[in-house]
Amino acid sequence: MSKNSEKNLILAMAISMMILFGSQMLFKTNIKKPEIPPVVNVLNTGEKDSREIEKKQFLQNENDTAALGSEKLTETEQVIDTGKIIAVFSSKGASLKSLTVKDANHKEDNIYFENDPGKRIFAMDTALEAALSRKIFAVKEGDGFVEYRYLVPGKGEIVKKFIYKKDGDIVQAQIKIKNTSAQDLEVAYDMIGAAGLRSVDEGGRKFLQIDASFGGKVWRVKDGKKEKQKSGDVGWVALKNRYFATIMKPLTPFKRVLVRSTDGKDLVSIVSSQEYALAPGVIRTDDMNFYAGRLDEAAIKPLGEDVLGVVDLGVFGGVSRFLLKVMRFFHGITKNWGISIILLTVAINLLLFPLTIKSFTSMQQMKKIQPHVDKLKELHKDNPQRMNREVMELYKKYNVNPLGGCLPLVLQMPIFIALYQALNNSIELKGSTFLWITDLSKADGIQIPMNLPVIGNKINILPLLMVVAMFLQQRISQNTAGGPSSPEQASQQKMMMIVFPLVFGFMFYNMPAGLVLYWLTNTVLMTIEQGMISKKQAQ
Numbered sequence: 438m439s440k441n442s443e444k445n446l447i448l449a450m451a452i453s454m455m456i457l458f459g460s461q462m463l464f465k466t467n468i469k470k471p472e473i474p475p476v477v478n479v480l481n482t483g484e485k486d487s488r489e490i491e492k493k494q495f496l497q498n499e500n501d502t503a504a505l506g507s508e509k510l511t512e513t514e515q516v517i518d519t520g521k522i523i524a525v526f527s528s529k530g531a532s533l534k535s536l537t538v539k540d541a542n543h544k545e546d547n548i549y550f551e552n553d554p555g556k557r558i559f560a561m562d563t564a565l566e567a568a569l570s571r572k573i574f575a576v577k578e579g580d581g582f583v584e585y586r587y588l589v590p591g592k593g594e595i596v597k598k599f600i601y602k603k604d605g606d607i608v609q610a611q612i613k614i615k616n617t618s619a620q621d622l623e624v625a626y627d628m629i630g631a632a633g634l635r636s637v638d639e640g641g642r643k644f645l646q647i648d649a650s651f652g653g654k655v656w657r658v659k660d661g662k663k664e665k666q667k668s669g670d671v672g673w674v675a676l677k678n679r680y681f682a683t684i685m686k687p688l689t690p691f692k693r694v695l696v697r698s699t700d701g702k703d704l705v706s707i708v709s710s711q712e713y714a715l716a717p718g719v720i721r722t723d724d725m726n727f728y729a730g731r732l733d734e735a736a737i738k739p740l741g742e743d744v745l746g747v748v749d750l751g752v753f754g755g756v757s758r759f760l761l762k763v764m765r766f767f768h769g770i771t772k773n774w775g776i777s778i779i780l781l782t783v784a785i786n787l788l789l790f791p792l793t794i795k796s797f798t799s800m801q802q803m804k805k806i807q808p809h810v811d812k813l814k815e816l817h818k819d820n821p822q823r824m825n826r827e828v829m830e831l832y833k834k835y836n837v838n839p840l841g842g843c844l845p846l847v848l849q850m851p852i853f854i855a856l857y858q859a860l861n862n863s864i865e866l867k868g869s870t871f872l873w874i875t876d877l878s879k880a881d882g883i884q885i886p887m888n889l890p891v892i893g894n895k896i897n898i899l900p901l902l903m904v905v906a907m908f909l910q911q912r913i914s915q916n917t918a919g920g921p922s923s924p925e926q927a928s929q930q931k932m933m934m935i936v937f938p939l940v941f942g943f944m945f946y947n948m949p950a951g952l953v954l955y956w957l958t959n960t961v962l963m964t965i966e967q968g969m970i971s972k973k974q975a976q
Contacts (some may be wrong), residue, residue: 443747460665483831513576515583517599522729523608524599530570531585531597532557536633538606538681538730547635548681548729558633558683558727559597559610563626565589593617593624593715606730609741612723615713625712630685630694631676632705644679647704648747649694655746658696658704666695673740674706675747680864683733686740688724731864734758750862756855761863768865773870777953778860782958785852786966793963797970802837853956860951869951873898877951899953900946906960907938913967 512529523545525535534557536549551557560570566589573599574585584598596613616622631647647658652674658665673686674694685708693709713721730736734748750757763784767777786793810828817824831837860866865877874881882895911934945953 442821508887512573515576515578515610517583517601518603519606519728522608524601524729525607526583526585526599527554527557527906528574528576528585530554530557530560530572531574531587532560532570532629533633534668536683536729539815540731546681549683551633556629556632556705557684558629558631560629561595561612561626562628563595563624565592565595565622565624565626569595588617591618593622606728606736608725608727608729610725612710612725614715615720616717619717621714621717623712624710624715626710627695627707628710630674630708631705634676634678634681634683635703645677645704647676647696647706648749649674649706650743650746653743656694657749662698664695664697666693668693673744674708675744676704676706677732677747679862680732680867681730682728682737684728684737684740684744684747686726686728686744688726689722690721703880715922729852732862733864743799748862750858751854753851753855753858756851757859760852760856764859764863767863773871774866774869774877774951775874775954778877778954779958782955783962785957786962790966793966794970797967799837802835806831806835806837856955857948857952860949860955863951866949866951871950871954874950874954877954878949880947881950881953897946897953899950899957900942900948903953903960904938904942905946906964908934910960910964910967911937913964954975 465558512527514534515526515528517524517526521539523535523537523539526532527534532554533549534551535547537545537547541544549558554560555570557570560662563569566572568586569587572587574587575588578921581602582598582600584596588596589595594613594617596611596615597611598611600609600611601607612628614624614626616624623831624893629975634645647661649656649658649667651667651669653672656667669692671691671694673683675682677683683707687708690711691708692711695707695709697707699705709724715721726740728737728740732748734745737744737747760781764774764777764781767780768774771777771780809831813827813831814824817827844952860878863878867876868878871877873883880897881899882897885894885896888894941956945956
């Protein structure tokens, strides 16, 4: 949920509450690899091997399709399977071609594939060698690592080494550049950073964003129509959609992040190294960690506490995290996310029940003094200031809070917004079923045998049930507060009974089914409580 969406949601709810306040004033290939061996300095290769590779690359640079007999250089792929991720690297550009993540049940999600070597993660651009991202690197694989090496004749040697652990979702990358010439060498490069995730558009909301940290402050970019860049000490850079993220965290200083769109829709980040002057024989090493997986704080935390800023749960983030913990607790018992949401709603409702009783009591008190309020309004209709003063004194005399009936709804607002963020970004709900709902993370659309205007060929049942429940709740609530004392109030109450549920129905229609299920359950519980209290007070 974007900041603007969150503001719009708060504004819509505030307008709805203003309606309510006004009325009451009037009246969510398994390849097993062993543990990582000690890092080996691969730049100190034998002289014969270096000459052979340099010979092959020289011919390749002359003609990428040049035949070298049985040793013709062609693109090969290297597969890393840690048990949590499957990463496919390519010898062309020594870059990442494909990424698949696995959940606890070994279900696989392919979150990244890039066929163009120039757009792949870890693809480099440097003045040492033109079109380096399309050159074939020599490959060496070992236990827990894959290593790529490229010789630039008469200049230098470029090595990329990717180290991984079993059951890990973080890959350590080492970029080494050695000056093999007899003169000082100026070294700098740009490299594709977090990239590749596709935009997710659901219910009119776009879930794709690049975040980057500079000095502990997070820079967020959603629009790639215009190229944007920011300079400074890069703490980390991430690309995220609704459920997944690719994150690159440099362990040695990088100086800039550039963001652009690859096709007018998707985003790519490019990180720029510092500029170095290497003396002959000197090696420069840049280290970084790369994460690919769920947009989840527990999974990302091993990268460092500072990287948790990529998980943005909005203004009420603390409440969102607490609600997620409670919901996961219930899921541990029920093994069903729909039931867990219902139990979470019941728990919240029980927590707020004392305030609900106080709200109904306040409404009854308002009912008792309403005739006095009407008399004061009639008596001082030509003097609004005195009328307001007299009414407030009346409220004070009888210890009545005119907004007391709205207190539970006011407290529901931060809980609602926090739960929206929690459910909207909770990958646990992705694909989770409940009753007729096939995916709690999406609207509960049911296919219909016709194509209706605006709605289309699917109809969302939960929001319609919610509108009906809110209509009944409004009716019982108004009965609890007493009948209207004037035709104007009767008209306003009737409008309130219709408009208020419709406003919420419109707001909720395309929201995730898990969130609508929460509000529907809450409305049903509130309606039952109001009916019980009203019946008890009538006895």
